[in-house]
Amino acid sequence: MENNLQKMIEERNQLYMDVRAGKIPKRVPINLNMDGAAALEYAGYDLKTQQYDIKYLIDAMEKAAQDFESDNLGVTAVRFAHFYKILGAKHFVMGTDGFLQHPEIAAMEPKEYDALTAEPYKFLWDSVIPRLYTELDKPWPLSSAALAKGFHTFYSTMGQVGAAKNELCLKYGKSNLGGAFAQTDAPFDFIADLLRSFTGMMMDIRRVPDKVEAACEAILPLMIKAGAKGTPEKAGGCMIPLHMAPYMKEKDFERFYWPTFKKLVEELVKTNTNVSIFLEHDFTRFLDYIRELPAGCQLMAEFGDPKAFKEKLGDKFILTGFYPLAMLKTGTLDEIQDKAKEIIDILAPGGRYIFSLDKSILRVSDVEIDKYQALLRFVKEYAVY
Known part of the structure; x- marks a missing residue:
C-alpha cells in the first residue's frame, strides 16, 4: 500500500515537472480549486464558530483529499479568522455568515504619498498598519502584546497547516512538489487594495499621477x-x-501598472521562484504585454x-483556468463534459497546460459538488496524451 502511494505521488509529481519543463506529460494534470471556507462547509463545519480552530480546517482538507480526484491537494488556506480577530483587522472582517470579507477601505491619505515614497517600510509600519489593525493602534505595551500574539498565532497556524498538507499528500498520494510558497502583489494593486482603495x-492617477508612479517604484522592493x-x-x-488592470484604460495600464509589475516578475524569476499569476477578470487586451514576461510563468x-x-501565450507559458465555475451550478452533466472537451482540445495540445476552474470555489454553495467530482473524473480519463 505504501509503495503504491509513493508511486502515485511520483507519477503526479512527474506530470507537473513535465509541464514546467515544456514536455508533454502522460496526461493533463488536474488542479482542485477550493478555498478553505468552502472546504470547511463541505465537511459540515460552521464558519461562524469552527473556523477559529485549525483542527477543523485540517479535517476539511483531508475530506477534500479523499473525495476529489485531483493531482494536487488543492485547498487554499492563507487567511485565518482568528489571526485577524486577534489584531482587530479592518480590511478582513467576518460577515454575518462567517465568511471573511474584504471591505474597501483607505488606510492612506493622498497627501501621504511623499511619506510612502521616501521611506515605504517605515511609513507602512508606523502609519498604515495601526490604521488597519485596531489592536496595534493601542498604546504600548498593549500593541506589543497584540503583535507578539498575532505573530505567534500566524506562524503556529501556518506550521500546522504545512505539516498537515505534507501528511495528507503522503496519505492520499497527491503531488507534494513545492518548497517555500508565498503570495505577493503587483505594486499598483498593493497600493490600491490596502492603502488607497x-x-x-x-x-x-488623474490628480497626482507622478506620485502614484513614484510610489509604485518605492513599493516594488518590498513586493x-x-x-x-x-x-x-x-x-x-x-x-x-492581479486585480486592477482590467478596469484601467490601456494607456493608464502601460504607465502605472505594467512597469513595476513586469520588474516584479522578472526579479522573482531570477531568485529561482516559480511564478503563478492569476489574471482576474479579462486580460485579453493585455496579452501582448503578458507575452513580455519571463518564460515558464503559470x-x-x-x-x-x-x-x-x-x-x-501557449508556447511560452503554462496556461490554466478558463473552465467556468458557474457551469458546475447551472450545467447538465453533458454540458459540463462538453465544455471540458472544448477547453482541453484547445489548450492541451503541445503540453504546458493544467486543468483547473477559472477561479477558486469560495463557498460550497457556488457549485453542485457531485457535478464537480464528475468533472474531475471525466478530465482524468479524457485528457490523456
Whole structure:
C-alpha cells in the first residue's frame, strides 16, 4: 500500500515537472480549486464558530483529499479568522455568515504619498498598519502584546497547516512538489487594495499621477522580498493575484501598472521562484504585454477566449483556468463534459497546460459538488496524451 502511494505521488509529481519543463506529460494534470471556507462547509463545519480552530480546517482538507480526484491537494488556506480577530483587522472582517470579507477601505491619505515614497517600510509600519489593525493602534505595551500574539498565532497556524498538507499528500498520494510558497502583489494593486482603495486609486492617477508612479517604484522592493522564496538549490513558488488592470484604460495600464509589475516578475524569476499569476477578470487586451514576461510563468485565466491565449501565450507559458465555475451550478452533466472537451482540445495540445476552474470555489454553495467530482473524473480519463 505504501509503495503504491509513493508511486502515485511520483507519477503526479512527474506530470507537473513535465509541464514546467515544456514536455508533454502522460496526461493533463488536474488542479482542485477550493478555498478553505468552502472546504470547511463541505465537511459540515460552521464558519461562524469552527473556523477559529485549525483542527477543523485540517479535517476539511483531508475530506477534500479523499473525495476529489485531483493531482494536487488543492485547498487554499492563507487567511485565518482568528489571526485577524486577534489584531482587530479592518480590511478582513467576518460577515454575518462567517465568511471573511474584504471591505474597501483607505488606510492612506493622498497627501501621504511623499511619506510612502521616501521611506515605504517605515511609513507602512508606523502609519498604515495601526490604521488597519485596531489592536496595534493601542498604546504600548498593549500593541506589543497584540503583535507578539498575532505573530505567534500566524506562524503556529501556518506550521500546522504545512505539516498537515505534507501528511495528507503522503496519505492520499497527491503531488507534494513545492518548497517555500508565498503570495505577493503587483505594486499598483498593493497600493490600491490596502492603502488607497479602488476608488481612491482611480482618482489618484488623474490628480497626482507622478506620485502614484513614484510610489509604485518605492513599493516594488518590498513586493519582491515578499514573493522571493526560491534558492539556488531549490525552487520556491509565488502566487500573484492581479486585480486592477482590467478596469484601467490601456494607456493608464502601460504607465502605472505594467512597469513595476513586469520588474516584479522578472526579479522573482531570477531568485529561482516559480511564478503563478492569476489574471482576474479579462486580460485579453493585455496579452501582448503578458507575452513580455519571463518564460515558464503559470497563468491562470478567469475570463477570455482560450484560443487567443493559446495562440499568443501557449508556447511560452503554462496556461490554466478558463473552465467556468458557474457551469458546475447551472450545467447538465453533458454540458459540463462538453465544455471540458472544448477547453482541453484547445489548450492541451503541445503540453504546458493544467486543468483547473477559472477561479477558486469560495463557498460550497457556488457549485453542485457531485457535478464537480464528475468533472474531475471525466478530465482524468479524457485528457490523456
